[in-house]
Amino acid sequence: MRARGRxxxxxxHLLGGAAIxxxxxxxxxxxxxxxxxxxxxxxxxxxxxxAPVALTIGALGLALTLARPLVARVLAIVGVAMVGVGGTHLAQRLAGLDGTIADAASAATGVTTLDATATTTAAPALAVVGLVLALAAAIWTFATAGAWQRRQAVQRFERAESGLAWDALDDGEDPTATRGPEAEDR
Incomplete structure (x- = not known):
């Protein structure tokens, strides 16, 4: 569960950001x-x-790969805030979609009053699905971050005395100097 949760x-987060x-x-x-x-x-x-909301949510997902549990929870809170920003912006734009389409079409054609027909697509629904997925991901992150496997510090063990010339140098001794009767036999 630990590795799978992360x-x-x-x-x-990445799929939600991609959908948005x-x-x-x-x-x-x-x-x-x-x-x-x-x-x-x-x-x-x-x-x-x-687009900036989507990129931020994707970046949060990538940051979670390295985050410790406390940082992951902070990133989850930031993710919820970004979903709130994106959701608010999307709701405002969808509520006034007819006016927004008319304004954008008028700007594109240069005509101030434009009497035209418009056909909408399902692209806003894909953004809504991405926002819902990103919200679920942020909630999941906040709820499960405490159980994520923590990276273990690598322990280094030193050998006591190996008898190698390098160890003698580390100890401040000259490995070429004679040490006693066994050195004279060589």
């Missing part, structure tokens, strides 16, 4: 003005804050 948290990013770069709406060609509006035009 792996699950990291993967869920995918939802933020795909086409959200296609506007068809009567006298112009079709205009596609992607998520970066309609909801520009989603």
């Amino acid at each position: 792996v699950l948290a990291v993967l869920a 990013l995918s939802g933020s770069v795909l086409t959200w709406a296609t506007v068809m003005p009567p006298d112009a060609g079709a205009i596609e509006l992607d998520g970066t035009t309609v909801a520009p804050a989603l």
